[in-house]
Amino acid sequence: MYNLYDFKIEKLEELLMTNYFQKKYRATQLFKWIYEKRVTNFDEMSDISLAFREILTRDFKLFIPTIFKKQVSSDGTIKLLLKMEDESLVETVLMRYNYGNVACVSSQVGCNMGCSFCASGFLKKKRDLTTGEMIGEVLVLDQLLKEEGENKRVTHVVVMGTGEPFDNYDNVLDFVRILNHPYGFAIGARHITVSTCGLTEGIRKYANEGLQINLAISLHAPNDKIRNKLMAISLKYNMEELMDAVKYYEKTAGRRVTFEYILLKGINDSKENAKELAALIKGTLAYVNLIPYNPIKELVYQRSDDKNVHDFLDTLTKCGVTATIRKEFGTDIDAACGQLRAKNEKEKV
Ligand code: SAH
Numbered sequence: 323m324y325n326l327y328d329f330k331i332e333k334l335e336e337l338l339m340t341n342y343f344q345k346k347y348r349a350t351q352l353f354k355w356i357y358e359k360r361v362t363n364f365d366e367m368s369d370i371s372l373a374f375r376e377i378l379t380r381d382f383k384l385f386i387p388t389i390f391k392k393q394v395s396s397d398g399t400i401k402l403l404l405k406m407e408d409e410s411l412v413e414t415v416l417m418r419y420n421y422g423n424v425a426c427v428s429s430q431v432g433c434n435m436g437c438s439f440c441a442s443g444f445l446k447k448k449r450d451l452t453t454g455e456m457i458g459e460v461l462v463l464d465q466l467l468k469e470e471g472e473n474k475r476v477t478h479v480v481v482m483g484t485g486e487p488f489d490n491y492d493n494v495l496d497f498v499r500i501l502n503h504p505y506g507f508a509i510g511a512r513h514i515t516v517s518t519c520g521l522t523e524g525i526r527k528y529a530n531e532g533l534q535i536n537l538a539i540s541l542h543a544p545n546d547k548i549r550n551k552l553m554a555i556s557l558k559y560n561m562e563e564l565m566d567a568v569k570y571y572e573k574t575a576g577r578r579v580t581f582e583y584i585l586l587k588g589i590n591d592s593k594e595n596a597k598e599l600a601a602l603i604k605g606t607l608a609y610v611n612l613i614p615y616n617p618i619k620e621l622v623y624q625r626s627d628d629k630n631v632h633d634f635l636d637t638l639t640k641c642g643v644t645a646t647i648r649k650e651f652g653t654d655i656d657a658a659c660g661q662l663r664a665k666n667e668k669e670k671v
Pocket residue numbers: 435437439440441481482483484485486487517518519520538539540582584613614615616617618658659
């Protein structure tokens with residue numbers, strides 16, 4: 323049985339034409355029913371013949387994850403633990419910025435990247451999420467928003483939840499294409515961000531997709547020595563390779579990346595580190611997003627003092643780097659990546 327949410331429009335056209343001898347526009351009709359009208363039952367699709375609706379009911383499902391746990395923070399952030407068909411638990415977060423409702427979507431069940439500061443990696447990757455399951459994460463948030471007000475929707479999506487998007491490349495790309503498609507979620511490309519820990523083949527491939535979707539790179543260090551300690555992936559792709567891939571992306575896609583940099587007390591947050599970072603990314607058009615660390619009780623890392631955060635920002639700015647400090651959400655509800663899931667999986671066993 324196919325999950326209809328797994329298909330980007332081109333793939334659905336192909337499947338319906340070759341296997342079901344349908345006209346091409348059938349895929350457009352289905353997209354409009356499931357994404358514009360959010361119909362979840364084939365019987366309601368009144369412009370599709372009864373005969374074909376019966377075939378759809380036989381061969382296709384419209385799988386939407388169930389809410390296993392829901393936490394709401396005092397700032398309105400919603401954190402969900404969603405249950406998939408195989409009982410896998412997946413975290414999805416909704417953050418309310420002044421410019422819109424931002425969904426933070428997970429791309430895998432667990433993560434194998436092994437960043438030493440991150441709770442997502444407490445549980446190794448069990449499997450990739452399908453395109454349809456990622457679509458499901460956004461559909462559930464949209465349903466919750468609709469309960470708050472008829473016109474409320476997810477307006478921005480960041481693929482920054484648990485998992486490494488470029489370790490699940492094809493499913494993630496189909497997912498963002500459905501988000502962006504005018505008959506899909508119709509979310510503007512610049513309102514969608516994919517974040518990678520630095521898989522350089524993925525960055526190069528992504529550069530050639532011809533997409534306007536934003537790319538963020540988790541850098542977190544100004545040199546290989548510090549990065550090797552924080553991120554296992556750094557041992558595979560060093561800083562030089564990573565910067566080469568970034569420059570290739572800038573040249574090929576004609577867009578700049580955002581570097582994410584978590585400030586960890588005493589580890590990567592000195593003025594010298596800021597100067598080194600500025601020198602490292604000189605020659606790219608990149609912009610730096612400084613992230614206050616969300617402490618995890620099992621780990622030794624601490625967040626930088628406010629003064630260090632501001633000094634770091636100041637130093638970058640003086641060196642001509644554009645940088646901002648990321649606003650924090652939901653710190654009262656285990657909002658750090660993977661924390662809620664890790665806790666619940668532990669309770670399950
Ligand atoms: N694997 C991808 C996407 C998931 S991580 C990537 O690495 O980019 C999304 C972002 O959250 C990354 O920048 C990650 O480093 C950061 N992050 C992880 N744990 C964090 C924590 N405890 N506090 C703040 N940011 C964290």
